[in-house]
Amino acid sequence: MSEKVLMKGNEAMAESAMRAGCRFFFGYPITPQTEVAAYMAKMMPKVGGTYLQAESEVAAINMVYGASAAGARVMTSSSSPGISLKSEGISYMAGADLPGVIINVQRGGPGLGSIQPSQADYWQATKATGHGDFHIVVYAPSTVQEMADYAFKAFDTADKYRVPVMIMADGMLGQMMEPVVLPEARALEDLPEKPWATNGHGHKRPHNVANSLYLTAEDLEDLVRERYERYDAIIEGEQEAESYLTDDADIVLTAFGGAARVARSAVNAARERGIKAGLVRPITLWPFPTDAIEAVLPQAKAFLDVEMNMGQMLEDVRLAVAGRAPVEFFGRTGGVIPNPDEVLAAIVALNEKVGE
Amino acid sequence: MADNEKDLKVVFERPHALLPVVTNFCPGCPHGIVERLVAETMDELDIEGETIGVAPVGCSVISYDFFGCDMIEAAHGRAPAVATAVKRVHPDGVVFAYQGDGDLASIGMAETVHAATRGENITVIFINNAIYGMTGGQMAPTSLPNQVTQTSPYGRDVATAGNPIRVSELLNALDGPAYIERVCVDTPKNVRKAKKAIKKAFQNQLDGVGYSFIEVVSTCPTNWGMTPQDAFAWMRENMLPYYPLGVVRDVTADGFANAAEAAAARNAACPIAHPELKTEGGN
Amino acid sequence: MAKELSCVVAGFGGQGSLFAGKVIATAGLIEDREVSWMPSYGPEMRGGTANCSVTLSDAPIGSPLVTRPNALIALNQPSFDKFIDAVVPGGIVVVDTAMVPQITEPEGVRVIGIPATKICEEAGTPGLGNIVLIGKLWAETGFCTEEALDGALAKVAGKKPEKLEQNRQAIKLGVNA
Known part of the structure; x- marks a missing residue:
């Protein structure tokens, strides 16, 4: 090696x-x-x-x-x-x-x-x-x-x-x-x-x-x-995705590439607060890994899509989820890298919303 | 009967490098003549097996079905870029691009100029008939002043549409090309001259002399609205004064082995281009 | 294992802030830790400030862009001013006082000033202020082992033996400053 x-x-x-x-x-x-x-x-x-x-x-x-x-x-x-x-x-x-x-x-x-x-x-x-x-x-x-x-x-x-x-x-x-x-x-x-x-x-x-x-x-x-x-x-x-802490996840984040690194940090921070968050990270954007989304759907209460744009993969996530759970979005654009804290805040807010 | 057959001699046949198919060219179109000359050249130099041709977008777009060698259909104007890459992958192969005026001198001018200036060791055949043929007769970069086309219905107004481009002369400003000649195929004599030029353009590639460019001043009877004979007459009368026939550059005739040597001679006064020269500045 | 280091190294282009960041990152590589190094890039590099984010961690690193550093190496005044308020409480700032005349110390942040540029100039090895400051940061935090730090110097600055020796000296100058 x-x-x-x-x-x-x-x-x-x-x-x-x-x-x-x-x-x-x-x-x-x-x-x-x-x-x-x-x-x-x-x-x-x-x-x-x-x-x-x-x-x-x-x-x-x-x-x-x-x-x-x-x-x-x-x-x-x-x-x-x-x-x-x-x-x-x-x-x-x-x-x-x-x-x-x-x-x-x-x-x-x-x-x-x-x-x-x-x-x-x-x-x-x-x-x-x-x-x-x-x-x-x-x-x-x-x-x-x-x-x-x-x-x-x-x-x-x-x-x-x-x-x-x-x-x-x-x-x-x-x-x-x-x-x-x-x-x-x-x-x-x-x-x-x-x-x-x-x-x-x-x-x-x-x-x-x-x-x-x-x-x-x-x-x-x-x-x-x-x-x-x-x-x-x-x-x-050829579909490829990584699923991180999704087995028991209520809130499933979806993110790819650089944004997925931030999303993973936010998932870890959410877990420290007792929120069952997880991450599905598409590695193939086409073909979109619908199988990985399907696998987390039984227990997912809601999805939070995180991207460095105004919500593009979001549409593919919604197509894969097909109305079976709410899909929300957090994004920064223009070249701004999202901060894990603001992603965490979005997770917390979504968790409160679906917990009601 | 059998004895008679023995006496028969084949004096004219289809070149092997030209496939036995019916072309899509209009009656009287010189494309058929020029493609035949290219195919004859492949036969005579025995290079069909190692030749890769690149077809353009335009009337000769389907040339990939006519030539017997391996062929690539390029995007509009990009044939020189495609040919560049093919030659880089197969430096021992023979690579040619066959392009019209809209393809080569308008949408593909950047690719044309840069393949030429890099001195790619390829052969480019340029058919200049002063019009976009395939799309039905629009103004081309080589359409003449006052020439009426579908998109210059009042004649090409040089005040707004500019003047036509003399591509051979333009490329002659570069150091890359080894050989540039402008020919036409209106008479048997000129066809023979064109054949000689095309063959030399391929031979140059085999000999490593460098980028060779043959401009064929041509006609478009269909879109010009003329008989083939009248079209050739119009071409001789109007195009040849603007696009004079003859050798524009030939580095071998100038005594150089190849384009690189000629370029080095042209920039002899530039120290950085000649590391072998000691310079006063720097070290 | 050492705790996570989230470090920003910042200065003018040419002061070696990106290089200093590489030394720190390489030390993490040698210790087989999770490492990321991320430079600022683009027009701001042309004559402006050059900075990089370096993270050494024992868990996979999220964003490589360090927005809340627990360590800052500031090589000039604009860089100090730009990043000082981002440093988290409990964090440490190592600053070249020869280049940064105006120093503030936010609550909970330890700011250590040494005249790094002057120190290495006096030692006859000008231009190694960045390495002097690494030496100081290392002495204060122990962000890696001594062997890893030396190995990193050898990897990043080890092409010429005399240069490597100068860098080693600069580390020592920082440690003892």
Whole structure:
């Protein structure tokens, strides 16, 4: 096993991606994710990999599209405004069934917004990372260790289902250092075969085409339906969540990523006051872990969704709860990190309300 | 009969790198000629097996079904970015982008300029027919002054719509490109010239000479509302004075082995670009 | 086990506040504790104040952003002014009096001033005021073992042997100040 090291979240994701066999990185500078690009610029040449600073986010994601079509494990990284620009290429990747990893180290929005930590891109990531009928898998790590683990896993998930995969971090997770044990490097020769890749047919097979254009409506419908069967398999097999102190919880908090760290502190503080609080922390934002919500529903009296936005995952929590318990919300936005005390106050208030 | 058959010689056939399919091009459209020249080049250089082509959005969007090599369909304007990445993944492969004027010089101008300035060792074929063909004849970045299109119904007003872009000359301002030539395919003689240029643009890639760009001044009989013959006549009369044919840059003809050497010569007076030179300032 | 340390290290950019935070965090790493280090980032880093939050704990750490520190290392006046009222009762503040002329002491908070910048200058190792203050904080709180602190210096500042030795001296200057 690798030794435990102190690393920034951004750097841990970059190193872990390389250990997963990523040898191509195309990016563009933006705060607060720039350490990912800087790390790649420093390390890729040492392993014969490619770091290329693209002329724009748009170009970067289309380079990801090209490298993926060519059969490579490839990644790009950005922060919220840059992800909006990448939405074009993400849609094309989905439409051409191309795997690839996109990191979003979120900052406040809309517009240029702030550069402070935020989770305001939940809807974008889970509902509409681009135009058209498609999903991408979205992982939301909440520690530097998980950033390393899921940056590694993202490549396997992407290749397995031939879908783009996003790591949703935020400025807090990206900038902070924590101890981390990095995954063992994958040997490049052990990476999955990609018989569909456009890498030159050598007159040994019919030509491969990477494409998302289908001029006959029925053809496109068939293809999208096939893709949705894969999405069903992902919903079935890839949901991930952590449940913390939920076995006897009256008040179940739901929170992901950076906000979940604060929510966990608030749950601990509530327990010290004798309030039976717990936390369901979605790790996959898509597929949303409805199974984990279902599991706590029998004893949960109420839910409190905590996010660093105005209430986005809240809608998915309400869909999963389906009216069987009240779901309330506490959030800070604009780049403000919630304070455990104010989350605790919201727990106390909700506990009093449902206790009546 | 059998003896006669023996005497028959194949003098003209479909290139292997062009698939036996019916194209979607309008009658009289030069796309078919240019795509054939690209396919002939692949055959003659025996590179179909290691070539990856990138198709644009525009009339040649479905080229991925016409070329026999592996093909990638890019988003509108992004072919140079896609081609860049493919070449980085497969540096020993042959990578070309085939793009029209709206794709290459309007929505994809940033990708075009930056792939060129990086000196990506790829081949770009640029079809300039001064109009958006696939969407039905709108003004393009290369539409001529006073040219009537669906979106310049009173003629391109340069006071409001600006002047057309001479892309070959624009790219010639950069240090990245190795070879830029403007050709057309209106006569058998010009077709042969175009073929020579396209073949050189691919040969350059094989030889590591660098980014090679062929602009084909072309026509759009359908959207121009002309017969193919009249369209070529209009092209010769109006387009060629604006977009003169000929070699715009050829670093090998200038005596350089590749684009990098030519670029180094151009910036010879810049010390930081030449670490081998001792400088007075710094150390 | 030592109690939880929720520390803010703050100063001008260039005073080494982020570096000092890394030394503390690395000591926690060596002791296999839960550790987080979170810098301020963005435009405020350009010529303004640079600060970081460091937490050493035996339980998983919630927010890495320390809003109620029980330890503050203040390297200049604006940083002292910005964070002094956030320190919890029972907390400790270690401050460079050579850089912070106006010191207040909120009730229940222990403020210890030493002229760190001057001390290391006089010792012939200028620029290590941040490390001197770590030495003082360590002497007052024992936030980690001596071995862990020394190991952290070696990890973070150990690239050049003479530099490491200077850092070790700076710790001692702080301990004895």
